[in-house]
Amino acid sequence: MSIRFRLLLSFTSVVIVSVILFMATAYLLSVAVTGDFRSISSFYRIHYSLNPLSEEEESIFLDLKYLAKHDPAKLKDVSLLEKYDNQLKMVQANLIVREENEIIYASPSLLQTDLSKLLPKYDMNNISIRNTMNLGSRFYSYAKFDFYYSEYTTDKGSIYVTKERSPFAEIVRKLLPSLIGVFLAILLLTSLLLYRYVTRKIVKPLDELRRSAEHIKDGDLTFQLQSKSKDEVGQLVMSFENMRQKLLESVQLQLHYEDNRKQLLSNISHDLRTPITTIKGYAEGIRDGVTNTKEKLDRYVNAIHVRSTDLERLVDELLYYSKLDMNKEPYSFQEIELHAFLRYSLKEMSIELDQNKIQVTWRNETDELAYVMADTEKLKRVIVNLVDNCLKYMTGQPKKIEIGFSSRSEDCLVWITDNGPGIHPDSLPHIFERFYREEPSRSRDAGGSGLGLAIAKHIIEGHGGQIWAESSHGHGTTIFFVLKKFVDHR
Ligand SMILES: Nc1ncnc2c1ncn2[C@@H]1O[C@H](COP(=O)(O)OP(=O)(O)OP(=O)(O)O)[C@@H](O)[C@H]1O
Ligand SMILES: [Mg+2]
Missing domain, CATH: 1.10.287.130 (Signal transduction histidine kinase, dimerisation/phosphotransfer (DHp) domain)
Incomplete structure (x- = not known):
């Protein structure tokens, strides 16, 4: 069973359970307000057929109505009326009988109010038999019947079977269909939104994950996944x-x-x-x-x-x-003063430099002594390789090399600049790769294995430093490297 289906199932059951609960609540509410526990249908019937009384009350009312039609004189008999009233009391209903404007009988609970003024006017055609009314501050539903006491007089009378209702019941009665509609709509909408939300937040990402896994299984590792959520x-x-x-x-x-x-x-x-x-x-x-x-x-x-x-x-x-x-060339580090070391290394190459008529200038940006930990033999190899390249690739005259040295807060920067042919921008990123030689230099007699800079890079990185090149094609090349300063913690 897919998660999507399960979700749908759970949301549907939530809707169904909510509807059942709602119905039960509505039923209980209807019992609470009508006092008629028989069924919710009676709640509807009572209110929508404008039948304000329950079955029992209705049957008593019909008896009274029968009397009014066939033997109205009996409706002046207070003891008989009391009997009917007692029956009505059993179902929490009341009885009122009036003759003209005089109340000849009213259930005791109604006696405090001035009934004769509050009761609806006579309607001898009995058009509105069932309705609601306010007696004082209380709200009643009623069934009434207007009649003449005798065929020969115009002596009018009314019987009322009333039942007290909460005004809330009336509001609920009116609003119930819309309330149910709104409730269902809200329920459906929330479920739908929730379903969409969960699908978007869980099912879709899982789907994407599965697709990505399938791509990986097929050897395609380029299928990118994106997720903004942090859950x-x-x-x-x-x-x-x-x-x-x-x-x-x-x-x-x-x-x-x-x-x-x-x-x-x-x-x-x-x-x-x-x-x-x-x-x-x-x-x-x-x-x-x-x-x-x-x-x-x-x-x-x-x-x-x-x-x-x-x-x-x-x-x-x-x-x-x-x-x-293969890391099989062990480093033997020792503390050296870098500037002095550079001068010494260059001095060792002075014969070669002189032979090639190379002007060497120094640019020392600080006089401060800068100590580094270095494997002198290997570091010398770096300098030889770099200077060797300058010698090898410089063709024009005059040949000039500048050696710069700068001591910074944490490290020392060294650079060697020549005024040779420079390196083409396309080649620049590759010159530290082993065997890499710029095409013209391959054909040039200068020879070389293309390992000089690769070795230099290895050694500088073995010292924990960095090496890089800058060059403007046709104007010269500068190779920079930095080495970390030695801090004596003793
Ligand atoms: N100073 C420079 N001026 C111009 N091109 C340079 C310079 N230094 C390096 N290059 C270019 O970088 C390439 C790689 O240099 P690298 O020192 O690694 O190899 P190589 O000099 O060709 O051979 P090897 O140093 O092993 O004798 C060279 O072939 C050259 O094309
Ligand atoms: Mg070289």
Whole structure:
């Protein structure tokens, strides 16, 4: 049985139970106000056929009416009237008999009021036999009959069988049909609204959840769920949505790794193949006697040496990178003053920098000493890789490198700027990926494995820092990195 059906069922039963309860209340109310417990139908009959009396009262009234028609003189007999009155008293009704304007009999409970003035006027055609009236502050329903005491006189008389009603009964009598209608309408409307609300808040989100689960089962992790509500169902939907996102991320990551692995393999084979082919070519040249002179032989052997060195460097880099990647290259941290360390590292490269006629300028934004925890060997490797790139890619003249250093509240920022060709905006986001080389530089003689920046990124992140690049194509490149300052807690 679906929840929707159950809801419908429960709402219907609520409506039915409410109607039954309402009817019962109405019945009890009718008994309370009419004093007639026989049935609710009598409540209706009494009021809607304008029959103000119950069956018993009515039969007494009919007896009296019969007397009035056939033997009106008897209606002057007080003892007989008392008898009838006593019968009426049993059913909480009263009797009034009048002759002209004089009350010849009235039930004792009515005697306080000035009946002769309050009773309706004579209506010898007896058009309105059953009706209601006010006697003083009290409200009565009655059946009356007007008659002549004898065929030969105009001596008029009336009999009244009255019953006290609460005015509330009268209001209820008038309003009951509309009240029932309004009540039913409200009940139906509330049930409908409630049903709609519950469906919207529970059934629909559950439906969405089921659909999402089916999508996931079919391998589609892109089906998004949305929930604005913060209730339990909303929370369930959000948890499910979080799970879907995590699943999607992990699948994407898996695919990315898989892709990476394939790319790595193809890159390694490609990068190893090129120097090997060249070495093989030179070796074959020697074997085939192409190097018939000493100079030629020297050139070939030199070329083989250079390529083998490249190859060795590439394999070394690859090995180093894979060790970093697998966290097999342990870090040995020590406290250093970063600015001094940078100056020292650059000094070590001064021969190379001089050879390439590179102007190095320093921009030190603070004189403050900045201590960081670093693995000096690895950090030096980062600086060498960054400066090496500047040397490698700068073509124009004059070649300039600016090394900046800024000590901030919690960390130190270092940047190395060159006035080289810059990096194309399309390539910029990728330069820290392993084996990534901008297309022109692949064909350029500059060579390189595309591992330099990937290694730098690994090392800086291994120090808990960050590294990034900014470049304006054609005007130069800046590589920034930040390292956290060392705070001595001793
Ligand atoms: N200073 C720079 N100016 C211009 N392009 C740069 C600069 N630094 C890096 N690049 C671009 O980023 C790419 C990746 O650099 P990375 O240092 O990782 O590799 P590589 O220099 O090609 O090889 P390797 O450093 O392993 O010898 C380079 O191929 C180059 O296209
Ligand atoms: Mg490089």
